Amino acid sequence: MPPETIKIRALNRQKEHVATTKPQNALQFHKNELMHTASGRVFSLTILTSTTKSPWLTIEVVDGHKKKSLVEVFDRFAGKVQCSCEVFTHDRSNYCVHIAAIDNVKNNKALFEKQDRKVGVWTKSYANRISLLPFSLNSYKGSPFTFYDAATKTITTYDGSLGKSATPVDSVAVKTCRKLFATGKLLLHEPPATEQLDPSQLPDDAGLLQEVQLYDYQKTIFQKMVLAKRAICSMTMGAGKTISTICCFAWIQKYDKPDARLLVICPKSLRLQWGSEIKRVLGQSSVQIMKAEDLKKPGNIFITTYQYFTRHVEEFAKVQNYDCAIVDEIQFVKNADTKTWQAISQLKTDYFYGLSGTVIENRLDDLYSIMEIIHPGLLGPKWKFDETFQNLLLISKTKILYKGTRNIPILQKELKNHVFSYDNLQLPDIEHNFIDTTLTKSEKGQHDLYMEKAKELIAKSLNGTPMAFHRLMIQAYLLKARQACNGEELLNKTPSQYPSAKVSKLLEIVNDVCVVAGEKLVVFSEWTEMLDICKRFVTGVVPGFVSYTGKESSKQRAAALIKFQTDPDCKIFFSSDAGGVGLDGLQLVANNILHLELPWNPSRLDQRTGRVYRLLQTKNVKVFYIVSNGGIEQQIKNLLTEKRLVREITLKDLSI
Numbered sequence: 001m002p003p004e005t006i007k008i009r010a011l012n013r014q015k016e017h018v019a020t021t022k023p024q025n026a027l028q029f030h031k032n033e034l035m036h037t038a039s040g041r042v043f044s045l046t047i048l049t050s051t052t053k054s055p056w057l058t059i060e061v062v063d064g065h066k067k068k069s070l071v072e073v074f075d076r077f078a079g080k081v082q083c084s085c086e087v088f089t090h091d092r093s094n095y096c097v098h099i100a101a102i103d104n105v106k107n108n109k110a111l112f113e114k115q116d117r118k119v120g121v122w123t124k125s126y127a128n129r130i131s132l133l134p135f136s137l138n139s140y141k142g143s144p145f146t147f148y149d150a151a152t153k154t155i156t157t158y159d160g161s162l163g164k165s166a167t168p169v170d171s172v173a174v175k176t177c178r179k180l181f182a183t184g185k186l187l188l189h190e191p192p193a194t195e196q197l198d199p200s201q202l203p204d205d206a207g208l209l210q211e212v213q214l215y216d217y218q219k220t221i222f223q224k225m226v227l228a229k230r231a232i233c234s235m236t237m238g239a240g241k242t243i244s245t246i247c248c249f250a251w252i253q254k255y256d257k258p259d260a261r262l263l264v265i266c267p268k269s270l271r272l273q274w275g276s277e278i279k280r281v282l283g284q285s286s287v288q289i290m291k292a293e294d295l296k297k298p299g300n301i302f303i304t305t306y307q308y309f310t311r312h313v314e315e316f317a318k319v320q321n322y323d324c325a326i327v328d329e330i331q332f333v334k335n336a337d338t339k340t341w342q343a344i345s346q347l348k349t350d351y352f353y354g355l356s357g358t359v360i361e362n363r364l365d366d367l368y369s370i371m372e373i374i375h376p377g378l379l380g381p382k383w384k385f386d387e388t389f390q391n392l393l394l395i396s397k398t399k400i401l402y403k404g405t406r407n408i409p410i411l412q413k414e415l416k417n418h419v420f421s422y423d424n425l426q427l428p429d430i431e432h433n434f435i436d437t438t439l440t441k442s443e444k445g446q447h448d449l450y451m452e453k454a455k456e457l458i459a460k461s462l463n464g465t466p467m468a469f470h471r472l473m474i475q476a477y478l479l480k481a482r483q484a485c486n487g488e489e490l491l492n493k494t495p496s497q498y499p500s501a502k503v504s505k506l507l508e509i510v511n512d513v514c515v516v517a518g519e520k521l522v523v524f525s526e527w528t529e530m531l532d533i534c535k536r537f538v539t540g541v542v543p544g545f546v547s548y549t550g551k552e553s554s555k556q557r558a559a560a561l562i563k564f565q566t567d568p569d570c571k572i573f574f575s576s577d578a579g580g581v582g583l584d585g586l587q588l589v590a591n592n593i594l595h596l597e598l599p600w601n602p603s604r605l606d607q608r609t610g611r612v613y614r615l616l617q618t619k620n621v622k623v624f625y626i627v628s629n630g631g632i633e634q635q636i637k638n639l640l641t642e643k644r645l646v647r648e649i650t651l652k653d654l655s656i
Helices: 013-015 026-038 087-092 097-107 120-130 172-181 216-228 243-258 268-282 292-296 306-311 313-318 339-344 366-374 382-389 408-415 441-462 470-486 488-492 501-516 527-536 554-566 601-610 632-654
Strands: 004-009 042-048 057-065 068-073 081-083 145-149 154-158 232-235 264-266 303-304 324-329 351-355 389-397 400-403 421-423 432-439 521-524 542-547 568-573 592-594 619-627
Touching: 026 097, 026 382, 026 389, 042 097, 042 216, 057 097, 068 172, 081 087, 081 097, 081 172, 087 097, 087 172, 097 120, 097 292, 097 554, 120 501, 145 172, 145 408, 145 501, 172 292, 172 306, 216 243, 216 421, 232 243, 232 366, 243 324, 243 339, 264 268, 268 303, 268 554, 292 313, 303 306, 303 521, 306 313, 306 339, 306 351, 351 441, 366 632, 382 408, 389 592, 432 501, 441 470, 441 488, 470 488, 470 632, 488 527, 501 521, 501 527, 501 568, 501 592, 501 619, 527 542, 527 568, 542 554, 554 568, 592 601, 601 632
Parallel strands: 232 351, 232 421, 264 303, 264 324, 324 351, 432 619, 521 568, 521 592, 542 568, 592 619
Antiparallel strands: 004 042, 042 057, 057 068, 068 081, 145 154, 389 400
């Protein structure tokens, strides 16, 4: 009998008819999502003739990119189905988009018949073939085969009536599984526990760095990172992540690969700082890659930015011979849907180190995305990770939401050999001061208007899949509501001779800290326009100030830092998030920091504070937060507490 083939494509509107039952758990929701994904894509389905080597029904599925996958049905009620695609072996749901495409056709035949009159014939032939299959795998009387159970990550041999002496025939899923396992892309079993090594076998840091000696905790983390090869260094801000990781590379050069090549990817504001630190402690020069010609320059140490690497990942791939990669502030790639995540996940190096003092910024999803780069497959598929380690908050036909954490000891067991943390620095006391302000009638009116518009769109998104435009509008409305809390001038872009409530509080703090006490103050805001407003009002109040934002060049920012450190009349350091991560040296001259607003992300707040509250700080630190009453900022304040708790609970037992 010749193969029976149909070509199908469901229209987008037909997605509404697919998987319409409300799912009861994460697995059902995940399968529904795959059904929706399959609907709307082009697939060619061909029923292949069964052979003695394949006593099951095989369907060839070709997608719109002409990529072929084989789906095998093993029993009459399709309780055991496998696919040759990599997603099936990784997913642990015993499902994939190719199986979903078949299910869409046989379960929703009427949706496709107008496009292809053969659909009815195809589904009848499919049903006839299914009826010839046994009720269960144990009923097979033909050749033996091995079957991959994705849910339990095990390969089982079904030997039928021929006995165990017969050579097993692999299913297509097992073949893919073994290929991935051989290349290290799939974990079939739990990772082995780290052996207790004799102290003499541990990596030695002696003589690796010039005129620098690691603290005991830095040495311990250095040793763990070298042994792990691929790991996250999650020490608290200012604890020495940079120098500990540079020491790892020095060890690689001395004991493993004398000609080892290093690629450092970091935020733009830290590019020059990495170069100077490597020069200081290793005595080696580095190549700053900011244009195509730089990739051809000789050397062993290369430094680039997230932006440049993402835009030119193909050029980097052509010279892909790095032995070690260091990704600083790796929380920047917490979203696996971004181009940056996709680019960095392509790095092929034996040693890979991600650095972050705030590896979990909002929720556990952040950690999962980063670990998929550090050690792909370690934490299983995303849907299973969410179900196991987060509390289900809401589930509908189109949306599933999680909140909080669960089973964290199990997660920590998975992470303990790959995430190394330290948060026991002996620092001076820190005092947090929340200062409330009241919105004016006009400010509250604008704030409430934007909040109401955002709430309407959020409600719609919970009842259906929101359009990309609606998501952008929600973000825009919430941003405007937050800006209203800072003052009308920030919203309207019209200069005012009168300071807003927040600017008035700023002036009070400036007077107390800079004028009366004669100390220096670091001021952070998300918006450079807000900093410009503040600078206008503090002019004449203090003798001098500097700016450290994205508007200034790297050289101008470096000069601003030096001026703030050396000029006693330079009292205020105005900074956007350009100075919120990695910046070192503010703690040498300042012990007061002011946040003009609260970000959604607690880690951004902690990172900013960490510029002052870090190693080498000798004075007690005061942190000021200006928060408007009765608005969105109060909600953010409560949310920040919940998010920070997730990070603390997850990482607390991973600290050395």
